[in-house]
Amino acid sequence: MNKTSITILSILLSIAVFSQDKSEENSIAQVYPIAFEKEVRDKNKSGISDLYFSGDVILNVSMKANKAANYYFKSIADDWSTMVQDQITVPYELQISEAEYEIIGSFAISNARFDEYMNNTHSADGYDMFTYVKTTNGWKINHMEVTLAQDRANLPEKETSTYDEKVLNGVIKNIEQGFPNNDLSLIKFMETKDHITVNQFKNDVLLESKKHERTEVTDLLKDNQLNDAKLRLGEPKVVDGHMAYVIGKLGTNDVILTLAHQGNNWLVTSFNINI
Numbered sequence: 001m002n003k004t005s006i007t008i009l010s011i012l013l014s015i016a017v018f019s020q021d022k023s024e025e026n027s028i029a030q031v032y033p034i035a036f037e038k039e040v041r042d043k044n045k046s047g048i049s050d051l052y053f054s055g056d057v058i059l060n061v062s063m064k065a066n067k068a069a070n071y072y073f074k075s076i077a078d079d080w081s082t083m084v085q086d087q088i089t090v091p092y093e094l095q096i097s098e099a100e101y102e103i104i105g106s107f108a109i110s111n112a113r114f115d116e117y118m119n120n121t122h123s124a125d126g127y128d129m130f131t132y133v134k135t136t137n138g139w140k141i142n143h144m145e146v147t148l149a150q151d152r153a154n155l156p157e158k159e160t161s162t163y164d165e166k167v168l169n170g171v172i173k174n175i176e177q178g179f180p181n182n183d184l185s186l187i188k189f190m191e192t193k194d195h196i197t198v199n200q201f202k203n204d205v206l207l208e209s210k211k212h213e214r215t216e217v218t219d220l221l222k223d224n225q226l227n228d229a230k231l232r233l234g235e236p237k238v239v240d241g242h243m244a245y246v247i248g249k250l251g252t253n254d255v256i257l258t259l260a261h262q263g264n265n266w267l268v269t270s271f272n273i274n275i
Contacts (some may be wrong), residue, residue: 004067004218008098009209009273015097016080024101024103024108024128024139025101025103026138027139028097028101028108028110028132029101031051031132031138031139031140032051032099032110032112032128032130032132032141033094033095033112035047035051036048036051036094036096037093037094038097039051039094040084040092040093041093041094043084043085043088043092044070044085045082045084045085045086048080048085049070049077049078049081049086051140052077052140052142053133053135053140053141054142054174054207055076055078056074056076056077056078056269057075057076057141057142057143057144058074058076058143058190058191058269059074059076059080059143059144060074060144060145060146060190060260060269061073061074061075061146061147061148062145062147062242062243062260062261062262063148063149063150064126064147064148064149064159064224064242065149069147069241069242069260069261069262070263071260071262074190074191077144078139081103081269088118088119089095091117091119092116092117092118092121093115093116093117093120094114094115095114095115096112096113096114096115096119096191097112097113097114097115097130098112098113099111099112100258102247104135104247104254104256104274105201105204106134106199106201106204106206107131107132107133107134107199107254107256107258107272107273107274108131108132108133108134108139109129109130109131109132109258110128110129110132111127111128111129111130111239111240111243112127112128113125113126113127114126114127114128116275121148124150125146125148125149125245126145126146126147126148126149126240127147127158127239127240128145129144129145129146129239129240129245129258130143130144130145130244131143131245131256131258131272133149133206133209133272134201134204134205134206135205135206135217136171136206141208143262143270144241145243145269147239147240147241147242147243151214151272152227158240158241159240159241159242162219162241162242163238163241163242163261163266164264166209166264167264168236168238168244168259168261168266169236169263171186171187171259171268172236172246172257173189173215174186175231175233175257175268176231176232176248179200179217179231179250182215182217182218182220182232184215187268187271188267188268189214189267189268189269190260190267190269191269193211194213194214195211195212195213195214195215195271196211196212196214196216196217196220196271196273197209197210197211197212197270197271197272198210198211198212198224198272198273198275199272199273199274199275201274203238212258214271220273224275226251226253226255226257228251228253229250229251229252229253230250231248231249231250231255232248232249232250233246233248233257234246234247234248236259241261242260242261243258243259243260243261244258244260244266245257245262246259253273253275254273254274255271255272255273255274256272256274257270257271257272258270
């Protein structure tokens, strides 16, 4: 094969990958924002719940005020969808815009702006950072990070300078260096129960998902024949100054971390290894 043929092949492969990613983005968009907006507007608990991987999917909300964020509350998908259906007694609507997606094999991340309307009055706004996993029933939401401002003066501009980049990179480097030695003492999670999620796929579709204590890293690596695999994490991507995600590799397997900025610290809120 000559050089010209190789170049043409490379271009065709790039086009094919781009087309596939666009197709997957469109599939995710059917979940979020399209179905998400509709089911929330209809205050339909079962419809909202169908969009999640499980009712235990974590929802972390960081409250924004005066260009800072304080931890506000943590919930789960089931509780939030119940609240929308049973506790909101006036017309409630979400308008989602500026959605962006990143596909990582059978895993994906989106970030978007949202505006909340209570009784047709603009009441709050912020940004979502959701992760998704591809299942036999299509893409499902499996983690939710949210910034929320109830004072509209704090938005619409995205925040970009409220976090300490050195602290964020330090947390990521500590994870990268400590993981092979089962030393994860510097990793902090918002969840009550510390865990690492291992998603196993077959034919690009989720086969099973298991949670592990962070003290079980040695057994986790051994059980998945990853004893000699090195963890390599990329550059963090920050959303609205208070949320971030990092994509990396454990051997040849995809790793995705999500983090939230609280005070002057960054907390790891989900740690996913996709095998």
